[in-house]
Amino acid sequence: MIATPDTQMNKKTSPESAYIHIPFCTHKCEFCDFAAFAGLIELEDQYCKILCHEIESRLANRAEPVSLRTIFYGGGTPGLIKPENIAMIHEQLLKYAAVKSAENPEIAMETTPHAITLKKAQAWLNIGINRLSIGIESLCDDELTAIGRDHTVAEAVTGVKLAQQAGFKNISIDFMYGLPTQTLKSWQITLEAGLSLADECPAIQHISAYGLEIAKNSPLLSRFPRDSASYPSDDLCVQMYEMLVAKLEQNNYQQYEVSNFARPGFRSEHNLTYWRNAPYFAFGVGAHRYVDGVRSANWRSLKKYMRTPLADEVSENIDQAMRVKEGIMLGLRLLEGIDLQVFRADYGIDLLETQRGEIEFLCREKLLDLSDNMLRITRQGIPISNSIIARLI
Ligand code: SF4
The missing domain is CATH 3.20.20.70 (Aldolase class I)
Known part of the structure; x- marks a missing residue:
């Protein structure tokens, strides 16, 4: 954690x-x-x-x-x-x-x-x-x-x-x-x-x-x-x-x-x-948005949406801990990986400090690669990316 x-x-x-x-x-x-x-x-x-x-x-x-x-x-x-x-x-x-x-x-x-x-x-x-x-x-x-x-x-x-x-x-x-x-x-x-x-x-x-x-x-x-x-x-x-x-x-x-x-x-x-874990608007039945730090979704039932299109079926405040988790999960899906300096500026977290043990282990296993301050999943790691990410969050 x-x-x-x-x-x-x-x-x-x-x-x-x-x-x-x-x-x-x-x-x-x-x-x-x-x-x-x-x-x-x-x-x-x-x-x-x-x-x-x-x-x-x-x-x-x-x-x-x-x-x-x-x-x-x-x-x-x-x-x-x-x-x-x-x-x-x-x-x-x-x-x-x-x-x-x-x-x-x-x-x-x-x-x-x-x-x-x-x-x-x-x-x-x-x-x-x-x-x-x-x-x-x-x-x-x-x-x-x-x-x-x-x-x-x-x-x-x-x-x-x-x-x-x-x-x-x-x-x-x-x-x-x-x-x-x-x-x-x-x-x-x-x-x-x-x-x-x-x-x-x-x-x-x-x-x-x-x-x-x-x-x-x-x-x-x-x-x-x-x-x-x-x-x-x-x-x-x-x-x-x-x-x-x-x-x-x-x-x-x-x-x-x-x-x-x-x-x-x-x-x-x-x-x-x-x-990139950036915010986005969304409109329409069942649509999920991420606006002003809140993830919310419209009714998934067409009938309910058409009756109350502004009502949320789901709404969750994304606190800092959740943002960091999402930032890691989503960032590692990208082949370019996570720029650790940008991550620190955006999330206030130095992953090399907080996750050093796991990162070193996964790099030794050739499942993660750390170079030029970029942390990325290797080709070998992609098929098991979910379990790699789970170790880091
Ligand atoms: S029902 Fe078929 S065509 Fe329609 S959204 Fe689902 S997968 Fe796509």
């Missing part, structure tokens, strides 16, 4: 990032634990108006002017709703928040591939969206079926090509591994097909790949219980991860976070806000 100085106050900087949650999907994927709802698209117009009201209520009376560097429309499937509604929400946000245009602002949107049409993609660009994150998950049809996705490989490829044709120059494609029925060979097929798609579509500047995590009560468990032999073993998942890193780095996608890879200049600025 880390002792933290009582005098160090929770740093209260004004958020420069905003997250907007659009919860509608064509279909609820069986592994999905997000606030995402299928079959409720008829509520879209009403929901978007309520969201605009929430934006106004939360931003209109801020003591300091709001100025944003990143905006992220996440879901759910924001690409599913009418672009006019995204435009309305975006205009509302810009009424109360300036965008730091000198800092090359990132305005990103998530979508499933089959929600993309040429016309919609052009409308998104006209709104100002300059980055698209497309949930492809796998480029093997039987795996997409196994996890209950409702798109095909052909639709995934078409969606990416349409986005590029419309004019997007910054596309992320997102994959998952550790899926039921997945093998090392099928993962290799997905990665190689993704990389040859990237050869055809140079707008694919970013790739992320997350291991499957199954929530308690996930419908996926009824077809594939946790102990099912259909899931790759832990050892196989490590091999999949190693293959991911090797193949992407050979193709000039540099790893900058445990699960994220980018061509130079195309890291996800919005996600870096989270990993």
